[in-house]
Amino acid sequence: MKIKKAPPYPFVLDALESAEPYTRPMFGCTAIYVGEKIVLILRDRESSPEDNGVWLATTKENHESLKRDFPSMRSIYLFAEGGPTGWQVLPSNADDFEEAAILACEMILKKDPRIGNIPKTKKPRAKKRK
Helix, strand or coil: CCCCCCCCCHHHHHHCHHHCCEEEEECCEEEEEECCEEEEEEECCCCCHHHCEEEECCCHHHHHHHHHHCCCCEECHHHHHHCCCCCEEEECCCCCHHHHHHHHHHHHHCCCCCCCECCCCCCCCCCCCC
């Protein structure tokens, strides 16, 4: 039996508790949903430790305004080859990591439209013909 590992940065889930968040495993990380929106991913892995921290689900159009709220926010290095994505990271090694993560949670609780995306629904796979 595989033992489930507790999500990293438990203070994030605590800060979102009133919004009744739920989690799902994603890419070896922990995705956090509030309602139908994915809002954050918590990542603390040995591979590519520079991308550990709290990933914000956002869009490229929001990067500039969010950067004013989160000076340490940056693009995720793992995704660098494809150019900037909607996802941004609050790196766990930043001096203001916990403060920035708590601010992100406060913004989510206030329903800031810059954080959170409704995931695309998966299309059912077509059955293969024999």
